[in-house]
Amino acid sequence: SWTNSRNAELKQRAAQVIPGGMYGHESTALLPADFPQFFRRAEGTRLWDADDNEYIDYMCAYGPNLLGYRQPEVDAAVRAQMQLGDTLTGPSEIMVTLAEDMVAMLSPADWAMFCKNGTDATSMATVIARAHTGKRKILVGKGVYHGAAPWCTPGPAGILSEDRGHIVYYRDQDPQSLAEAVAAHAGDIAAVFATPFRHETFRDQSEPDATFAREARRLCDAEGAVLVLDEVRAAFRLSRDGAWAALGVKPDLTSIGKVIGNGQPISALVGLEPLRKAASSVYVTGSFWFSAVPMAAAVATLKIIRESDYLERLQRTGRLLREGLAAQAAAHGFALRQTGPVQMPQILFEDDPEMRLGYFWAAAAVRRGVYLHPYHNMFINAALTETDVAQTLEATDAAFTALKAQDRAGLPLERPVVRDRLERAALLSA
Numbered sequence: 053s054w055t056n057s058r059n060a061e062l063k064q065r066a067a068q069v070i071p072g073g074m075y076g077h078e079s080t081a082l083l084p085a086d087f088p089q090f091f092r093r094a095e096g097t098r099l100w101d102a103d104d105n106e107y108i109d110y111m112c113a114y115g116p117n118l119l120g121y122r123q124p125e126v127d128a129a130v131r132a133q134m135q136l137g138d139t140l141t142g143p144s145e146i147m148v149t150l151a152e153d154m155v156a157m158l159s160p161a162d163w164a165m166f167c168k169n170g171t172d173a174t175s176m177a178t179v180i181a182r183a184h185t186g187k188r189k190i191l192v193g194k195g196v197y198h199g200a201a202p203w204c205t206p207g208p209a210g211i212l213s214e215d216r217g218h219i220v221y222y223r224d225q226d227p228q229s230l231a232e233a234v235a236a237h238a239g240d241i242a243a244v245f246a247t248p249f250r251h252e253t254f255r256d257q258s259e260p261d262a263t264f265a266r267e268a269r270r271l272c273d274a275e276g277a278v279l280v281l282d283e284v285r286a287a288f289r290l291s292r293d294g295a296w297a298a299l300g301v302k303p304d305l306t307s308i309g310k311v312i313g314n315g316q317p318i319s320a321l322v323g324l325e326p327l328r329k330a331a332s333s334v335y336v337t338g339s340f341w342f343s344a345v346p347m348a349a350a351v352a353t354l355k356i357i358r359e360s361d362y363l364e365r366l367q368r369t370g371r372l373l374r375e376g377l378a379a380q381a382a383a384h385g386f387a388l389r390q391t392g393p394v395q396m397p398q399i400l401f402e403d404d405p406e407m408r409l410g411y412f413w414a415a416a417a418v419r420r421g422v423y424l425h426p427y428h429n430m431f432i433n434a435a436l437t438e439t440d441v442a443q444t445l446e447a448t449d450a451a452f453t454a455l456k457a458q459d460r461a462g463l464p465l466e467r468p469v470v471r472d473r474l475e476r477a478a479l480l481s482a
């Protein structure tokens with residue numbers, strides 16, 4: 053049976069020696085109180101917390117787990133490279149192989165650079181775009197997450213208005229709003245940032261939109277601005293190529309993160325030929341950017357992406373989950389808003405302005421061995437089977453039953469701060 057005493061003890065110890073007890077996107081501060089903060093191990097689609105409770109995991113480390121935790125071929129590549137060396141005085145030859153693989157696989161890649169986190173890649177894109185154009189303004193969708201550097205972090209603490217002095221906001225995925233922002237800053241625009249589809253916290257997701265993608269490309273071409281597609285979250289979950297390749301749109305720069313090493317720390321910025329000179333001119337680096345083990349993991353991951361049916365499996369299990377949940381919710385008298393691509397599920401309750409339903413339901417699922425998220429998009433991994441989805445649906449059915457038995461007015465508002473977040477998200481959608 054489910055207990056969390058070890059987790060509670062670790063949280064108390066952490067509060068003494070780690071600011072806030074935990075920080076960043078994996079902090080459970082805004083999640084229902086029962087969500088475990090600390091984990092012990094993982095395998096395939098499963099995760100065990102510090103109390104050894106087992107979960108079918110729908111967060112996938114917030115993305116990086118694409119093929120299953122400890123995927124055997126990737127693990128073997130990691131172990132083999134560890135025997136040779138990891139962080140050396142220069143890169144291993146595997147860096148060249150990895151760059152060749154990326155260029156061969158991705159239509160918007162004539163070259164590739166590697167770094168550690170998504171923020172490295174998006175920040176590098178701003179520098180390369182400014183070096184290329186000699187211009188200042190960076191256009192980004194309002195409320196869109198591009199990382200935690202001062203130019204893009206959502207948190208205001210410690211950030212100066214000067215840090216964002218040349219960041220201009222347009223309404224995400226809205227061609228009209230982008231056109232207006234471009235017109236307002238014409239002549240001084242270095243880059244337009246976009247994501248393949250809307251995937252922000254607390255909001256419904258969208259699907260990739262050809263009208264927006266083509267208009268972004270057209271506006272950038274007319275203005276001489278660099279189009280940056282931030283695929284840190286979505287790369288290789290929608291397509292084996294870039295996410296906008298199917299729409300016929302090639303971004304100048306594409307930031308890729310999370311999944312490339314199936315959990316090993318590596319991200320990338322790839323780009324088209326005209327950006328190569330600027331990319332060669334900027335000074336960007338890091339002590340661990342050239343480590344060989346994550347690159348070996350990436351070469352193994354990309355091989356599986358090319359040669360297996362992982363993508364079709366993500367689509368199939370993602371669809372099964374979505375259809376199962378929709379039927380279940382209806383049977384229990386609830387309406388869910390399940391949005392975005394099925395392999396990246398976002399599940400919000402209809403008529404749940406303070407998220408009381410979503411919070412209660414997700415917490416009930418967690419206590420039944422299914423790790424769901426009440427307001428962040430989730431991720432399907434290729435180790436998830438139809439049997440796992442069936443087991444998930446048993447837990448969620450019980451969670452719906454528990455929710456229905458609750459007096460709605462008596463449902464706790466788990467975190468008052470969530471209300472602020474929801475109001476901010478509502479303002480962005482208005």
Ligand code: PMP
Nearest residue numbers: 169170171197198199282284285
């Ligand atoms: N861009 C997008 C679209 C992201 O989703 C993220 C991470 N969630 C980032 C950038 C930043 O990546 P990282 O956390 O690896 O720095």
